[in-house]
Amino acid sequence: MERIPILRMGSVLLVTIQVDMQDQTAMALQEDLADKIAKTGASGVLIDISALEIVDSFVGRMLASISGIARILSATTVVVGMQPAVAITLVELGLSLEGVRTALNVERGVQLLERARRETAVGR
């Protein structure tokens, strides 16, 4: 089974999904990310799905649970680069990805994460 690589850039973990994932691969990514967040103390997770041609309910659920797991581990998740056709299809399918933060591209995703980190720092 393939595993999706997780890169670390400072306090952010970067995941670029470039393959049509099997369900198992998506499940493994969820576990690998939880491990990596705990080990590195990352404050942000950026998931780039611009190469994904479809997001079905399984992958959608995976994105939502990664966001939830990361939040409990004190990290913010941003999903970036969703193609317009994918967004249209997801909403029609009935999946609105509530609780998942999104940004149009990696640059904006990074900005969002920086802002979230500053707010948390002030809050402390």
Next chain:
Amino acid sequence: MDAETSGTLPIASEQNIVATRQLVRTLCQQLKFSLVDQTKMITAASELSRNTLVHGGGGRMRWEFLEGSGKRGLQLHFEDEGPGIKDMNLALTDGWTSGGGMGLGLPGSKRLVHDFVVDSEPGRGTRVSITRWK
């Protein structure tokens, strides 16, 4: 030589779900579906092939090109010999799940296609047929 106008693909493993998505993409491209139409059809195929594997214990996807009143379309049949669907109304309700999932497979797929037919009886398997016209 004419291109094929129908075929069958087994659904017996997770890899087969990936394979059905890839085949449906190719078929949609042959019919020159728009990107959004293509995305909807592939997503519906992904949901239904997972149902066939998880709930039906495996089966197959049959596909055929349709022609009618000047239009061309793609029809997909997802078939299994599994336990069947006990309560069809419930199975077609958003959010209802027989276990694990989000309960979007059937009702969600139905919204992504033009025609949607489920044929199932407890103990006699399930067939879900979907069609999208260009």
